[in-house]
Amino acid sequence: xAEKLIPITLKVNGREYKVEVKPNETLLFVLRNKLxxxxxxxxxxxxECGVCTVLLNGKPVKSCLVLAVEADGAEITxxxxxxxxxxxxxxxxxxxxxxxxxxxxxxSGFILTAHWLxxxxxxxxxxxxKEAISGLICRCTGYKQIIEAIKAAAKYYKQDKQKQ
Amino acid sequence: xxxxxxVIVFHTxxxxxxxxxxxxxxxxxxxxxxxxGDAKVxxxxxxxxxxxxxxxxxxxxxxxxxxxxxLHTIKYEEGKGLTVxxxxxxxxxxxxxxxxxxxxxxxxxxxxxxDMHIRNRATLVGNLCFGMPSADTAPALLTLKAKLNVVxxxxxxTIELKDFFKGEGKTALKPxxxxxxxxxxxPPEGAKGRYLKFVRTxxxxxxxxxxxxxxxxxxxxxxxxxxxxxxxxxxxxxxxxVEELFxxxxxxxxxxxxxxxxxxxxxxxxxxxxxxxxxxxxxMEYGTRYLxxxxxEG
Ligand SMILES: Cc1cc2nc3c(=O)[nH]c(=O)nc-3n(C[C@H](O)[C@H](O)[C@H](O)COP(=O)(O)OP(=O)(O)OC[C@H]3O[C@@H](n4cnc5c(N)ncnc54)[C@H](O)[C@@H]3O)c2cc1C
Ligand code: FES
Ligand code: FES
Numbered sequence: 515x516a517e518k519l520i521p522i523t524l525k526v527n528g529r530e531y532k533v534e535v536k537p538n539e540t541l542l543f544v545l546r547n548k549l550x551x552x553x554x555x556x557x558x559x560x561x562e563c564g565v566c567t568v569l570l571n572g573k574p575v576k577s578c579l580v581l582a583v584e585a586d587g588a589e590i591t592x593x594x595x596x597x598x599x600x601x602x603x604x605x606x607x608x609x610x611x612x613x614x615x616x617x618x619x620x621x622s623g624f625i626l627t628a629h630w631l632x633x634x635x636x637x638x639x640x641x642x643x644k645e646a647i648s649g650l651i652c653r654c655t656g657y658k659q660i661i662e663a664i665k666a667a668a669k670y671y672k673q674d675k676q677k678q
Numbered sequence: 679x680x681x682x683x684x685v686i687v688f689h690t691x692x693x694x695x696x697x698x699x700x701x702x703x704x705x706x707x708x709x710x711x712x713x714x715g716d717a718k719v720x721x722x723x724x725x726x727x728x729x730x731x732x733x734x735x736x737x738x739x740x741x742x743x744x745x746x747x748x749l750h751t752i753k754y755e756e757g758k759g760l761t762v763x764x765x766x767x768x769x770x771x772x773x774x775x776x777x778x779x780x781x782x783x784x785x786x787x788x789x790x791x792x793d794m795h796i797r798n799r800a801t802l803v804g805n806l807c808f809g810m811p812s813a814d815t816a817p818a819l820l821t822l823k824a825k826l827n828v829v830x831x832x833x834x835x836t837i838e839l840k841d842f843f844k845g846e847g848k849t850a851l852k853p854x855x856x857x858x859x860x861x862x863x864x865p866p867e868g869a870k871g872r873y874l875k876f877v878r879t880x881x882x883x884x885x886x887x888x889x890x891x892x893x894x895x896x897x898x899x900x901x902x903x904x905x906x907x908x909x910x911x912x913x914x915x916x917x918x919x920v921e922e923l924f925x926x927x928x929x930x931x932x933x934x935x936x937x938x939x940x941x942x943x944x945x946x947x948x949x950x951x952x953x954x955x956x957x958x959x960x961x962m963e964y965g966t967r968y969l970x971x972x973x974x975e976g
Pocket of ligand 3: 614615616617618619620621651652653654655
């Protein structure tokens with residue numbers, strides 16, 4: 515079967531990209547290999563590890579289980595989107611300060627998920643934090659520092675909420 | 679078609695297929711009718727793409743139903759029940775107050791299904807149509823006597839959930855049929871329920887699960903007890919006779935033990951890598967006793 519290319523538009527980190535994709539190319543594949551956005555990682559390719567996490571229309575999803583064609587017209591945020599001018603976001607700083615990563619392979623997924631959680635629920639309890647990151651695997655840190663970093667970053671999100 | 683699951687070949691790419699995103703139900707049904715078994719409906723894709731990558735499922739044509747607006751509806755009618763459309767995600771249901779307050783047994787099943795990232799894509803109807811014995815929402819929906827609304831170019835029909843599962847990965851759907859929604863009747867007055875899932879580790883597939891629904895335990899005339907399981911045999915199952923048994927006017931402790939005996943006589947659990955038949959037998963007994971006790975006393 516000759517696969518035809520389908521033109522789609524993706525809005526990634528506020529910037530619009532027009533790209534042609536095959537039906538069987540995942541969002542993960544297109545972000546990395548066609549748009550050259552390398553913070554999004556691939557490992558299990560079947561929804562189990564979470565290193566491919568992006569925010570799709572604002573919600574954390576695993577981009578290895580999303581077809582690129584399905585995301586036509588969608589807004590996508592990757593890690594790069596949290597530091598648009600090169601200044602680290604509070605959640606990124608908190609990860610640095612708490613030693614919440616070692617090899618860093620899982621970090622983008624954790625930070626995007628934490629960013630989503632704290633934006634919606636800056637008062638998240640430890641239980642809620644654990645629940646939110648339960649679909650993400652980190653083979654280095656043992657999770658403790660990650661949870662501490664997320665807790666520490668919560669105060670910035672609370673201040674943001676108060677300002678609104 | 680059938681590929682042995684004992685051999686896992688690691689593919690990073692999906693096989694080739696043609697993709698359709700119909701805007702109307704009619705269009706989707708015509709495609710399904712045209713391509714029959716060569717086409718697969720895709721809702722969240724978390725089961726389909728996962729299995730296609732492993733080459734455990736094949737489709738020349740993928741019909742994405744997320745563009746069909748009428749399928750994205752949650753409708754609740756007091757006293758009647760809840761209708762959940764085929765593209766409603768598990769996260770949407772998890773955050774829904776009606777589900778949380780009126781259908782806690784289902785909410786409990788959703789809570790234990792995969793993780794938030796997967797639930798943001800996965801649908802309730804997809805969980806049932808996937809046809810896995812381990813479907814985490816199935817036991818709760820069996821105790822609630824859910825029904826599936828099914829359509830094809832030939833018309834509509836309703837399938838009781840208990841008649842829907844036909845073995846691992848198999849359902850009562852014909853190749854040109856799809857499910858538009860699941861109808862979940864209003865739970866019995868005063869009903870409480872829980873789903874308990876047993877796992878080896880948090881990120882592994884389940885050993886098995888149990889859903890128990892209890893209403894008016896102290897009043898034999900109005901007492902309703904229903905028990906259903908995931909992953910003990912090749913489909914999710916409800917043990918119908920349990921409801922009858924609990925109508926008897928006997929001490930609850932005695933009835934609980936009789937129910938356990940009955941379940942063991944009706945179900946011979948499977949053995950697989952996640953648990954032996956003996957382990958599943960033990961968990962069926964332990965889980966049933968534990969949930970009955972908690973729901974009756976708590
Ligand atoms: C990492 C991971 C973890 C998981 N953990 C769990 C778990 O803990 N518990 C669990 O129960 N499941 C689990 N699953 C399986 C899967 O996520 C769920 O079954 C999910 O609910 C499927 O829904 P979906 O909308 O993604 O279905 P899809 O993948 O879109 O479809 C699944 C199947 O159903 C068919 N289908 C879908 N919708 C319809 C329809 N309307 N009419 C007819 N056929 C239809 C498709 O053709 C396909 O065969 C997991 C999957 C992954 C990848
Ligand atoms: S690569 Fe997507 S979850 Fe592992
Ligand atoms: S920091 Fe290495 S996997 Fe998490």
